[in-house]
Amino acid sequence: MRRKNHPTELRAATVERRESVLRAALQCFTRSGVDGTTIGDIQKAAQCSVGSLYHHFGSKEGIAEELFIEGISRFNRGMLRRLRRSTGAEESVKAVVRFYGDWSARNRALASYLHSRDIDFSDDARARLKEIYRRYIAEVFTWFGPYVASGEMRALPPDAYVPLISGPIQEYVRRWLSGHYERPPGAMKELFADAAWKSVRAEPN
Amino acid sequence: MRRKNHPTELRAATVERRESVLRAALQCFTRSGVDGTTIGDIQKAAQCSVGSLYHHFGSKEGIAEELFIEGISRFNRGMLRRLRRSTGAEESVKAVVRFYGDWSARNRALASYLHSRDIDFSDDARARLKEIYRRYIAEVFTWFGPYVASGEMRALPPDAYVPLISGPIQEYVRRWLSGHYERPPGAMKELFADAAWKSVRAEPN
DNA sequence: TCAGTTACTAGAACAAGATTCTAGGAGTCG
DNA sequence: CGACTCCTAGAATCTTGTTCTAGTAACTGA
Numbered sequence: 001m002r003r004k005n006h007p008t009e010l011r012a013a014t015v016e017r018r019e020s021v022l023r024a025a026l027q028c029f030t031r032s033g034v035d036g037t038t039i040g041d042i043q044k045a046a047q048c049s050v051g052s053l054y055h056h057f058g059s060k061e062g063i064a065e066e067l068f069i070e071g072i073s074r075f076n077r078g079m080l081r082r083l084r085r086s087t088g089a090e091e092s093v094k095a096v097v098r099f100y101g102d103w104s105a106r107n108r109a110l111a112s113y114l115h116s117r118d119i120d121f122s123d124d125a126r127a128r129l130k131e132i133y134r135r136y137i138a139e140v141f142t143w144f145g146p147y148v149a150s151g152e153m154r155a156l157p158p159d160a161y162v163p164l165i166s167g168p169i170q171e172y173v174r175r176w177l178s179g180h181y182e183r184p185p186g187a188m189k190e191l192f193a194d195a196a197w198k199s200v201r202a203e204p205n
Numbered sequence: 206m207r208r209k210n211h212p213t214e215l216r217a218a219t220v221e222r223r224e225s226v227l228r229a230a231l232q233c234f235t236r237s238g239v240d241g242t243t244i245g246d247i248q249k250a251a252q253c254s255v256g257s258l259y260h261h262f263g264s265k266e267g268i269a270e271e272l273f274i275e276g277i278s279r280f281n282r283g284m285l286r287r288l289r290r291s292t293g294a295e296e297s298v299k300a301v302v303r304f305y306g307d308w309s310a311r312n313r314a315l316a317s318y319l320h321s322r323d324i325d326f327s328d329d330a331r332a333r334l335k336e337i338y339r340r341y342i343a344e345v346f347t348w349f350g351p352y353v354a355s356g357e358m359r360a361l362p363p364d365a366y367v368p369l370i371s372g373p374i375q376e377y378v379r380r381w382l383s384g385h386y387e388r389p390p391g392a393m394k395e396l397f398a399d400a401a402w403k404s405v406r407a408e409p410n
Numbered sequence: 411t412c413a414g415t416t417a418c419t420a421g422a423a424c425a426a427g428a429t430t431c432t433a434g435g436a437g438t439c440g
Numbered sequence: 441c442g443a444c445t446c447c448t449a450g451a452a453t454c455t456t457g458t459t460c461t462a463g464t465a466a467c468t469g470a
Contacts, residue, residue, distance in 0.1 A: 013437095014447075033325040035240070035266075038427060049449045050429085056447090060428065061240070112324075119321040119383070120238035133385065159377070159386045160393060164400055167372035172364070178324070180338065181364045188365060195369055199400040219417075243456060254420045255458085261418090265457065412470090419464075430453070437446080 018056055021046045022070060025063050030109045034064055034117070065125040068117055071110045072129065076136045078103055083140070089147035093200060094193040097169045101185035101192070104173045112177045137162070153200050165196045223261055226251045227275060230268050235314045239269055239322070270330040273322060276315045277334065281341045283308055288345070294352035298405060299398040302374045306390035306397070309378045317382045342367070358405050370401040 024045035028037035039060055043050055057063045079099050086095040104111040121129070144161070147153045156164075169192040175181045229250035233242035244265055248255055262268045284304050291300040309316040326334070349366070352358045361369075374397040380386045 017447085035325050039429085040427075051431090051450070052448050054429070058429095116324040117321075119317070120240050130385070156396070157388070157393065159380075159388065160396055162380070163373040163376040163397065167374075167376035168368040168404075169372075170376055171368040171372035175364075175367075180335070183362070183364065188362065191361070191365055192368065195404040198403060199373075222418085244458085245456075256421070256460090257419050259458070263458095413468105414470105415466100415468075417464105417466075420462085422460090422462105424457105424459070426455105426457080428453100428455075431451090433449085435446105435448075437444105439444080440442095 014056075017046075017048065017052065018066075021048065021053065021056065021063065022067050025067055026109055026113060029064070029067075029113055061120075061122065064117065065121050068114065068121070069125065069128060069132065071114050072132060074110075075103060075114070076132070080136070080139055083143055089144075089152040090197050090201070092143065092147070093153075093165055093197050096165055097193040097196050098189050100166055100169045101173065101189035104177070105185050108177070111173065115174050115177055151202050154202050156200070161200065164199045168192045168195055219261075222251075222253065222257065223271075226253065226258065226261065226268065227272050230272055231314055231318060234269070234272075234318055266325075266327065269322065270326050273319065273326070274330065274333060274337065276319050277337060279312075279315075280308060280319070281337070285341070285344055288348055294349075294357040295402050295406070297348065297352070298358075298370055298402050301370055302398040302401050303394050305371055305374045306378065306394035309382070310389050310391055313382070316378065320379050320382060356407050359407050361405070366405065369404045373397045373400055 021042065025037070025042050028041045028045055031037075032041070039050060039053060042060075042063065043053055046053075053063070057066060079096065082095050082099045083092060086092040141158070141161075144153065148155055169185065169189060172181065172188055172192065173185050176183075176185060226247065230242070230247050233246045233250055236242075237246070244255060244258060247265075247268065248258055251258075258268070262271060284301065287300050287304045288297060291297040346363070346366075349358065353360055374390065374394060377386065377393055377397065378390050381388075381390060
């Protein structure tokens, strides 16, 4: 009497379980690295059976892939939300940089995990990731397109924008996450935001 | 009568074997990913026994770490060589970007491997890497220091230079290696070299 | 040249841990 | 209720990383 269950919908308990497994997996991966964690570790942390793990994810690799894809998706959604709250070319470009830094600092464990992998994944997972990225980038370009058209931003090969805008903050965050740099991204993001804007704004020389 | 063998020196055959193992490992890793390759795969590809592998490297992880460290070292040496052939601030900054792109295109498999890991390594390997990076960065800063002192380049927090200069080309290469972008780095490097120079040269606003 | 010593190699034995399989619960729909 | 699907358990299995013992080859110093 509570709710209809279309066959495509997952049961609430299922969603719950999957999430608890991914949470547990992230904890384990953060503590011991992906190779260092065993199925048993995840199983104990998530308080479920081996069978359950394999029913939902198929393999240890499957858990790692799902966590990765879920993480990327969350990041992308957040970025698009932030972007849509921005107005104007300069503010939008800078918003991308700032969001990257803020999100990474707020979700340190997940950010660290997202930086570590994506190679070693199955072809299927790689294809899914590529599709997710394609959709995301299409939305981002739709957002910035008008600014290029209006001449506020330089017209460049499409593949140049992401590296120019996000490259520096991304590299900074990567090194910060792996312990090379001390100061958190928040302390540096304005510097990188300015640089990003400088590199894509329209301007003679 | 041929040569003296100080105890610290390795025999020629040993060097040979180690190199052949690392070569074989890179091939295997490239084809199947690190997790996907077994000790047996490497052993067959390098045409040696399991015992030999463990004698030289201690573990599968040890092979992966050694390959990584060796690769980073090669890259660093090449970069410093290139840098020392450059003259002036602008040329030097641009040389860094160009070398990054050129080297990655020339050593695609190795570059791809170097982008994939460094997490999941032993504490010891991480410490060695940190030390290698420290030394490398010290040399690079020694090179650029005078240009900052003379006012040709902006004075910034030290941790900002690498991300600003290398971040964009690095991000481009990463995506190119994982198949998101089509055009090889060589086609884009001048664009990124210009951007790098713009972001660190001294200049009012 | 030869005993002593060290560096290296082989491959069988072992252990850890990833995956599979069978036997059920527990909701859900007709 | 009875058929059906989704999900969970945990023992059994199989893969694969690692260890161990017994060597062989190369070098050293006398």
